[in-house]
């Protein structure tokens with residue numbers, strides 16, 4: 612015999628209903644770039660402010676290479692300038708420049724053996740010098756940087772942070788969370804934006820987010836004049852790198868057969884952009 616506890620059932624239904632309404636009313640937004648609905652409980656402008664603070668803190672705690680004396684930093688600067696110009700052009704052509712509102716591009720290279728790179732909201736990019744021996748050429752570096760920037764402009768970090776805020780902070784608004792739980796909120800920011808190794812936890816991007824970042828990363832690099840076909844050998848080199856120790860980048864961006872298959876699928880579209888600027 613099945614005994615149903617009606618009081619509990621009604622209570623659960625009530626919670627689910629309110630959670631659902633709260634999310635629908637406040638959080639779901641259509642992403643202009645991808646055309647996908649995303650949970651978004653955090654304002655882009657607030658996240659950008661927080662990103663700028665965390666970016667400054669990160670740079671002050673690490674050795675930043677100068678593009679005047681470091682060849683690696685000079686390459687990163689050059690790729691950054693071309694990619695950011697390509698993205699601006701891409702959104703202008705589509706009438707979607709609002710997606711870059713508040714963006715103040717910055718590209719910094721830090722002296723580190725780690726194979727890693729990331730982009731915080733607002734266009735704050737860091738490349739670890741350990742990545743360059745794996746990218747080997749400028750086009751592959753452009754593909755990685757394009758991929759990271761695509762995560763940022765597709766608001767993937769905001770989506771992930773919103774999901775984590777629902778789970779960990781009960782859907783608290785960002786400004787409230789910052790005021791009431793500043794450290795937890797900052798840690799959450801670091802883990803959800805893929806730079807959480809310092810706080811001991813890191814979340815991989817979801818398969819869907821990875822696929823979107825790959826697709827738009829290829830397009831952005833192609834518009835910047837970099838051959839998108841370099842993505843395939845790059846991801847194969849990534850899979851072979853590390854010598855037994857999984858690089859930071861691979862723990863958040865697994866290189867597997869699905870990624871390579873999807874990259875092949877996106878290649879004709881990216882090649883159209885590449886051939887148009889060649």
Ligand SMILES: [Zn+2]
Nearest residue numbers: 816821824864
């Ligand atoms: Zn990614």
